[in-house]
């Protein structure tokens with residue numbers, strides 16, 4: 467009882483004072499871009515330019531695309547936005563995007579991710595910063611060369627048979643097929659054999675622990691989504707409050723598998739053409755193929771951290787790509803038929819075998835994939851953090867160290883200036899001639915620059931293998947159970963469809 471004459475009165479006064487200070491603080495924060503000569507859209511207290519992650523029904527990538535559209539309509543080359551009260555820089559002009567990702571990369575080395583150091587498996591490429599990231603990237607880059615992919619092809623190809631059998635089984639049921647589920651099982655099996663040297667049996671066994679594990683990794687609740695955004699925006703506060711977005715069971719699950727696998731191979735002197743072997747080699751001796759690193763062998767923890775990120779990044783993005791490709795091919799039967807003819811034509815030149823080389827020769831498949839990536843990029847927003855103050859080229863603006871940067875891949879991919887009639891699925895946009903006539907940064911499914919996707923070749927290879935094997939043997943059409951128009955799920959880490967994509971598959975005899 468020191469402000470008013472009652473406890474209730476005092477409490478109300480305190481709450482009001484706190485709210486007034488908080489609102490004042492937010493208003494002051496929202497002057498940031500104005501003071502730096504960067505155009506910005508009016509933010510709303512307390513979420514800034516994003517929507518309430520606990521209540522919004524909109525996928526965050528779509529919200530960011532709308533911001534891109536708005537700024538582009540106003541003719542801005544770049545802009546500022548606020549996530550809660552945190553200023554984020556937003557390049558729009560493709561030359562500015564290129565500068566951030568490649569030309570002036572030394573100012574934007576880090577991603578705006580944050581991991582609680584108390585979590586055991588946080589030391590992976592997606593999270594690491596500065597010198598630690600450079601070191602690890604240099605050690606791991608030789609793991610993903612085309613030579614290594616070729617070497618892994620036979621291990622990968624074993625999973626293709628399982629995919630065909632599973633689809634055959636599904637098609638005989640005469641029921642709509644949840645195609646994403648089938649493809650996620652396929653890529654789970656591939657990553658199981660390539661990253662862990664184990665048979666995950668996700669296609670064969672509906673109760674596979676690994677498929678369940680993958681599902682859990684990518685099923686995030688609204689609360690978890692909120693936590694991810696909170697951690698990214700207030701990393702120091704999140705550390706002090708010991709808030710983490712990871713799950714302890716996940717780390718334990720992976721660590722046990724990795725320890726068992728490494729132990730077994732070392733004890734039995736067993737080697738295999740897979741990622742795990744390449745990681746074990748990096749643990750036992752300094753990596754020989756690239757000199758731009760500290761030369762220290764990988765620790766067991768580092769191996770497990772890479773394994774979990776290869777697992778997560780490896781299965782979900784590729785199954786997402788294949789799902790959207792089959793969705794678009796089902797809606798566009800002529801394009802599906804054209805692709806099937808080319809597949810059959812090329813494979814005929816390779817004794818009807820799906821080999822590493824025959825897959826690379828199917829040019830129209832690359833066009834279909836690139837157009838699918840354009841319309842449905844699995845990672846629709848890229849992010850970086852400014853690591854050194856940066857003067858924006860040809861603009862009177864300096865981006866301060868520590869400022870997060872967002873790049874709207876979805877916005878760029880639907881920009882009419884680069885892709886007229888953007889809602890139309892048209893693989894001809896990626897003919898050699900059309901591709902050359904466009905700015906290179908108008909297509910960013912794997913990001914770009916030194917921090918682009920390290921697993922691009924692997925992701926493309928497994929997706930091409932899956933699509934070739936399916937299109938060659940099955941005719942796909944859209945089942946009415948698929949909601950039209952597509953809506954992206956709000957709480958998802960990669961692009962995914964609300965209500966799932968349901969297809970009909972009819973077996974065709976190719977021989």
Ligand code: HEM
Nearest residue numbers: 591776779780783784845911912913914917918919921925
């Ligand atoms: C279709 C498949 C895939 C897509 C669309 C995809 C997309 C991406 C994107 C957009 C990024 C961020 C790039 C940037 O910030 O510039 C990324 C990073 C990354 N991806 Fe992928 N990815 C795919 C497959 C894979 C696979 C198969 C692996 C591993 C086996 C993988 C491992 C990684 C890693 C480790 C990073 C972080 C790289 C770094 O920071 O150095 N990805 N991916």
